Each structure stands twice: as structure tokens, then as C-alpha cells.
Amino acid sequence: MSDVIFPGKSLCIEEEFLPGKNVFIENGELKSSAVGKEETDSKNRVVSVKAGKAKEMLKEGSIVYGRVASVKDSNALIELFSAENGEVLAPSFATLMVSQVSSAYVDSMKSVVRIADIIKAKVSEINPQGINLSINSPELGVIKAYCINCRYPLRLFDSELKCVKCASVQKRKFSKDYLIK
Numbered sequence: 001m002s003d004v005i006f007p008g009k010s011l012c013i014e015e016e017f018l019p020g021k022n023v024f025i026e027n028g029e030l031k032s033s034a035v036g037k038e039e040t041d042s043k044n045r046v047v048s049v050k051a052g053k054a055k056e057m058l059k060e061g062s063i064v065y066g067r068v069a070s071v072k073d074s075n076a077l078i079e080l081f082s083a084e085n086g087e088v089l090a091p092s093f094a095t096l097m098v099s100q101v102s103s104a105y106v107d108s109m110k111s112v113v114r115i116a117d118i119i120k121a122k123v124s125e126i127n128p129q130g131i132n133l134s135i136n137s138p139e140l141g142v143i144k145a146y147c148i149n150c151r152y153p154l155r156l157f158d159s160e161l162k163c164v165k166c167a168s169v170q171k172r173k174f175s176k177d178y179l180i181k
């Protein structure tokens with residue numbers, strides 16, 4: 001896809017078009033707030049960005065990024081926001097089961113991910129019920145975690161995720177691509 005628009009991309013100047021869906025005005029320019037395709041309505045002079053539907057744009061094996069929306073012992077609900085190749089995604093959810101975290105036994109998802117963490121995952125299955133994810137690989141897992149006490153982003157020191165604000169050390173299944181080192 002050569003014509004994918006990324007957030008922050010300038011589409012035109014304010015005088016030319018009105019902002020439509022996923023478009024905002026900054027310094028007199030209309031800019032995209034989403035990943036998607038530009039759509040121009042010349043008649044009504046509206047420019048918008050259409051985000052793709054996850055199920056149409058992903059396949060098994062696709063690498064995706066998402067935010068943890070909820071965590072239970074057996075699974076976590078992930079709100080997907082983009083795919084590694086830059087495509088996607090209109091708001092959509094996927095499930096990460098505790099069995100898809102590691103080849104070793106994992107007691108609870110709460111030692112793997114926490115609410116609002118950002119994860120990098122692989123699509124393991126797409127079926128009529130939804131999208132299932134896996135993070136059972138060194139490059140997959142949490143890439144940005146937030147302290148469960150004070151919400152501050154955690155920093156990776158050697159093999160430990162630590163909050164530099166409240167000094168707590170926390171457990172996650174983090175990716176080797178963890179962002180804050």
C-alpha cells in the first residue's frame with residue numbers, strides 16, 4: 001500500500017477543505033490523526049482519512065500493536081491500533097489468551113500485561129468470533145509498560161522493569177524491543 005497516510009501528515013491547507021473524520025487542524029493545515037487512506041469529497045469540500053477494518057487488513061502472522069484494555073487471569077483484551085507494516089486500524093479488539101504467552105506455564109495474565117500497557121503481538125488466529133494474538137517470541141510482548149502504583153512509564157534495567165518515580169519493580173512479559181531503556 002503506497003498511499004497510506006500516517007498521523008500528523010499534512011493533507012492540505014485550511015482554506016481548501018473542511019476537516020472530516022480523523023482529520024484535525026493545526027497551524028492552518030489539515031492533518032491526519034489516524035493511519036488510513038485519504039478520502040476527498042470535492043462536492044462538499046471535506047477531506048477525511050478512512051481507517052481500515054482490522055479483520056480485512058490483517059492475516060494470521062501479521063505483527064500488530066495495541067493497548068491493553070482489560071486483564072483477567074486467563075486472558076487480556078487488546079485494543080489494536082496499528083500493524084507493523086503501517087496499515088490499519090479502525091478501533092478493534094483482539095484477545096490474548098494466557099496459553100499464547102510462553103511455552104512455559106504462566107499462572108496469570110496479571111504477571112504478563114497490565115491495563116494501558118502497549119504490546120507488540122502476532123495474530124495467531126482470525127475466526128468469526130474475533131482476532132487472537134500471541135506474544136510467545138522474544139521480540140513480542142510489552143514494549144511500553146506503566147507503573148501499577150503511579151502510572152509512570154517503566155524503564156528497563158537489564159532484565160527488570162522499574163518505576164523511577166516510586167521505585168517499584170514489576171513483572172511483565174516484555175519484548176526485546178522494549179522502548180524505554
Ligand SMILES: [Zn+2]
Binds near residue numbers: 151165
Ligand atoms: Zn511508580
